[in-house]
Amino acid sequence: MQEIEISQLRALTDLIKQRHDYDFGNYAMSSFRRRVQRIMELYKFASFDALMEKLRGSDAKYFQEFLSEITVNVTEMFRDPTFWVELRDTILPALLSDNKIISIWHAGCSSGEEVYSMAILLKEMNALDKVRIVATDIDNAILAKARDGVYSAKNMEVNQKNYERMQGLYSLDAYYKEQAGKAYLDKTLVKDVSYREHNLVSEVSFAKFDLILCRNVMIYFNQTLQNQVLKVFHESLYKNSFLAIGSKESLIWCEIANKFLVVNNEEKVYKKVKD
Amino acid sequence: MHNRFQLDDHYRAIVIGGSAGSFQVISKILSALPTDFELPIAMCLHRLRHVRNGFVEALNIKSTITIKEPYDKEPIRKGNIYLAPANYHLGVEIGNSFALTTEELLNNSRPAIDILLASAAQVYGKRLVGILLSGANKDGALGMKRIKDRGGLTVIQDPKECLIDTMPTSAQKITTIDHSLDVQSIIDLLLELNYKVKNAKDI
Ligand SMILES: C[S@@+](CC[C@H](N)C(=O)[O-])C[C@H]1O[C@@H](n2cnc3c(N)ncnc32)[C@H](O)[C@@H]1O
Numbered sequence: 141m142q143e144i145e146i147s148q149l150r151a152l153t154d155l156i157k158q159r160h161d162y163d164f165g166n167y168a169m170s171s172f173r174r175r176v177q178r179i180m181e182l183y184k185f186a187s188f189d190a191l192m193e194k195l196r197g198s199d200a201k202y203f204q205e206f207l208s209e210i211t212v213n214v215t216e217m218f219r220d221p222t223f224w225v226e227l228r229d230t231i232l233p234a235l236l237s238d239n240k241i242i243s244i245w246h247a248g249c250s251s252g253e254e255v256y257s258m259a260i261l262l263k264e265m266n267a268l269d270k271v272r273i274v275a276t277d278i279d280n281a282i283l284a285k286a287r288d289g290v291y292s293a294k295n296m297e298v299n300q301k302n303y304e305r306m307q308g309l310y311s312l313d314a315y316y317k318e319q320a321g322k323a324y325l326d327k328t329l330v331k332d333v334s335y336r337e338h339n340l341v342s343e344v345s346f347a348k349f350d351l352i353l354c355r356n357v358m359i360y361f362n363q364t365l366q367n368q369v370l371k372v373f374h375e376s377l378y379k380n381s382f383l384a385i386g387s388k389e390s391l392i393w394c395e396i397a398n399k400f401l402v403v404n405n406e407e408k409v410y411k412k413v414k415d
Numbered sequence: 416m417h418n419r420f421q422l423d424d425h426y427r428a429i430v431i432g433g434s435a436g437s438f439q440v441i442s443k444i445l446s447a448l449p450t451d452f453e454l455p456i457a458m459c460l461h462r463l464r465h466v467r468n469g470f471v472e473a474l475n476i477k478s479t480i481t482i483k484e485p486y487d488k489e490p491i492r493k494g495n496i497y498l499a500p501a502n503y504h505l506g507v508e509i510g511n512s513f514a515l516t517t518e519e520l521l522n523n524s525r526p527a528i529d530i531l532l533a534s535a536a537q538v539y540g541k542r543l544v545g546i547l548l549s550g551a552n553k554d555g556a557l558g559m560k561r562i563k564d565r566g567g568l569t570v571i572q573d574p575k576e577c578l579i580d581t582m583p584t585s586a587q588k589i590t591t592i593d594h595s596l597d598v599q600s601i602i603d604l605l606l607e608l609n610y611k612v613k614n615a616k617d618i
Contacts (some may be wrong), residue, residue, distance in 0.1 A: 141562065143537070146509075170506040170534040171516045174496070214517045301465065356517050359487040362508070366488065387467070388500055388515045390486040 144173055144301040148188055151410025152176065154194055162204050162278075163341050164210070166365035168250050175210045180210065188390070206280045209243065212360060216298055217253040217312070219355070220387045221305035223407040228261055228306070229411060231382055235350050247340060249275035250358030252330070254352065256315075258353075259329040264309045275345065276338035283335050296323045321348035341365065345375040352377060356386040363393060370396045377412040384409045417610040419603060422613030425483065426568070427542040428491065428507075428610060429454050430535045432558065434461040434550030436578025438473075440598050441548065445478035445496070447602045452480060453612050454544075455491050457507070459499040459531040461524050461550070467501050474498065477482030487515040499526035506534035522554035532558025539564030544608065549573045550582030552591065560590035569595045570604065 149172060153165045164172060176191070185191045214360060218224050235242045246255050249299045255275045262268040277283050291299075296312070303312040338346070340357070352373050358366045373383055374396055383400065385408045391397045400410040419482045437460060440466055462470050474482050484500040490512050491497070497513065499505035504526050508514040514534075521527035532545050532555060545562040547555045549572055563569050571583035575599045588591060596604060 143533075152566060166513045168508055168516075170508050170514050170537070171504075171518065172528070173537075174518065213516050214519060222467075240517075298465070330481070335557050359517070363488050363510070386487070388484070388486055388503055390489070393488055393490070 144176055144188060149173060149176065152192065152195070153355050155192060159196060159198065162207070162339070163342060166341070166362050166368075168360055168362050171360055172210075179206065179209050187326070197211070199267070204281060208279050211279050211282075213250045213279070213355075215250040215253045216302060217256075217257045218299065218302035218306050218308075219254070220407070221302045223409075224257065224261060224302075224306040224388060226404050226407045226409060227258075227384075231351065231384075231403070232262070232267065234267060235381070236265075236267055236270060239270075243347070244271060244273045244351045245347075245352045246273065246275040247338070247352060247354040247373070249277050249283075249286055249335070250334075251282050251291070252289060253291070253353065254353065255286060255330060255333055256289065256325055259333070260303075260308070260312075260315055262360075263329065273330075273333045274349075275333055275335050277338045278337070278341075280337050283337060287335050289327055289330065291323045291325070293318050293321050293323045293408045340369045340372065343372075345372050348378050349375065349376055350378060350381040351384070352382070355384060356389075359386060359389060367395045370394050374399060374412060378415060379412055382409055382411055417607045420607050422488070422568070422604070422608055422611050424611040425522065425542055426454060426544055426612060428535060428539050429456045429544045429546065429605070429608075430558075430562075431456060431458045431546045432458040432460070432532060432550070432555040432582070433458070433548035434524075434528075434552065434554065434579075434582055436551075437572075439493060440572060442477040443598055444476065444602055445480070445482070448479050448605065449609065450479050451494070452595050452605075453493055454608065456496045456501075457491070457505065457513070457531060457535065458482075459505055459522065459526045459528045459555075460495065461528075461554070462501055462526075462578035464502045464525060470501070470614035485515075486520035488512050488544050495508050499531060501526075504530045506530050507538045508534070509536065509538060524552075524554050529558040532560050533561040536561040536565045536567060539565075543567035544570065546570045546572075547583050547586050549577035549579055552581060553578040555582055555583035556557055556589055557584040559592070565588045568593050570596060570601065572601065573597050 157163050161283050300312045316325045399414040401413045403409040480496050482496045485497045501516040506514045573595050574580035574583050
C-alpha cells in the first residue's frame with residue numbers, strides 16, 4: 141500500500157477536529173501515520189479519500205470505532221515489574237506514612253490492567269482502603285473494558301510472570317477466575333475506583349493527586365503536546381507528590397522539567413518540587 | 416582507497432536491522448568503527464521482550480562507541496549509536512528525534528525492523544542508508560523497500576554468508592538492493608561512507 145503523506149495526515153486531523161471535536165494535530169507523526177494506515181486496512185478503505193469521506197459524515201458510532209483504533213491500547217499488568225517494586229517499597233510507604241487518604245490518578249488507563257495492578261499491590265500492603273483511585277482514558281470503549289475486568293486468559297501468562305518478578309505475595313490467580321479462555325478479575329478490588337472519560341489534549345486539571353501514573357501515553361504525543369499535558373499534571377499534583385511515566389520516557393526535553401526532581405531515574409518516578 | 420562503492424556524500428543517518436544470526440555480525444561491525452564515526456546509527460535487533468537489561472551491555476563489550484537505548488523524543492545526534500529497547504517499537508519522528516511506542520507486535524516482533532526503517536525513510540529520504548543482516552523472518556523487507564522508494568541506499572548481508580538468510584532474501588524479493596556484501600565489506604562501506612561525509616563537510 142502507498143504510504144500516507146504528511147499533508148494528508150494534516151487534512152485528516154483538521155477534519156476530525158472540525159467534525160468530531162478531537163484534536164490529533166500534535167500526536168507523534170510516525171505512529172499516527174501507522175494507525176491511520178492500519179485503520180485503512182482494517183476497514184478495507186479503497187483509498188485515503190474514502191476514509192476522509194467516512195469521517196466527513198457525522199456517524200458517531202463509526203467515529204467511536206475510529207477513536208478506539210487510532211489509539212494504542214496495548215498494556216500489561218505489572219508492566220515493568222521493577223517499577224511496581226519501587227512503588228511498593230518506596231513511593232507508596234512514603235505517601236501512606238501520614239495516615240491520610242491518598243489519591244491516585246491513572247491517566248490513560250487503557251483496559252485497566254494497570255489499575256488492577258495498583259489495587260492488588262495496595263491490597264497486599266493492607267492499604268486498599270486508604271486510597272482513592274481515579275482512572276481515565278480518552279476512549280470510552282476501552283474504559284468499558286476496564287470496568288468489566290475481563291481479559292483474555294492467554295494474556296495472563298505475561299501478567300503472571302510480571303507479578304512473580306515483582307515478588308507479589310501470592311500467585312496472581314488468587315485474584316481472578318478463568319473460564320472459557322477468559323480471565324475474570326476480582327471486581328471487589330476496584331469497586332471504589334472511579335473510571336471516567338477524560339481527554340488529556342483538551343481538558344484541564346479536575347482534582348489534586350498524591351500520585352499520577354501516565355505511562356506509555358505521552359509517547360504518542362509530540363514534544364509540544366507533551367509540554368502541554370505535563371502542565372496539566374503539574375497542576376494536578378500537590379507539592380512533593382509524585383509523577384510516574386513510562387520507563388522509556390523522560391522529562392529531560394520538557395519545559396517543565398525544572399519543577400520536578402528525579403526520584404528514581406531507572407523507573408522514571410518524579411516528584412513535584414516547585415509550584 | 417575510499418571509492419570502492421562510489422558513495423555519495425549526502426547521507427545523514429544509518430539504520431540497521433538484524434535477527435537470528437546477526438549478533439556476531441553486528442558485534443564485528445561495531446568493533447571496527449572509528450570512535451569518531453560521524454553518522455548516527457539506529458539499530459533494531461530482535462530481542463527478548465521481557466528482558467530489559469543485558470543486551471546493550473553485551474553489545475557494548477565490543478563496540479568502540481558506547482551504544483545507548485534512546486528515550487522517547489530523544490534528539491538524534493551525530494556520532495551516536497542507538498539500539499531499540501526491549502518491548503518498544505523504535506521509530507524516527509519529524510524534527511529528528513526518536514519515538515518509542517507500544518503498538519501491537521509487527522512480524523511477531525517488538526521492536527520491529529520495518530517500523531524503524533520505514534519511519535527513518537520518511538524523515539531522511541535519500542539521505543538514509545539501510546542495512547539488513549541475517550535473520551529468520553521477513554521483518555525489515557518492507558522497510559528496505561520504503562528506503563529504496565525514497566531514494567536511500569540499501570545494503571544487505573550477503574545471503575551466502577548469513578547464518579539464516581530469510582531476512583535479506585525477503586528484501587531482495589521486493590525491492591532493489593544496492594549492495595549485497597560480506598561483513599568485512601559492510602565495514603569497508605561504512606568506513607568509506609564516513610570518509611565521504613566528513614570530507615564533504617570540510618569543503
Ligand atoms: C499504551 S496505553 C497505556 C496503558 C498503560 N498506562 C500502560 O502503561 O500499560 C495508552 C492509552 O492512552 C490513551 N490515550 C491516548 N490519547 C489520549 C488522550 N488524549 N487522553 C487520554 N488518554 C489517551 C489510549 O486510549 C490508551 O488507552
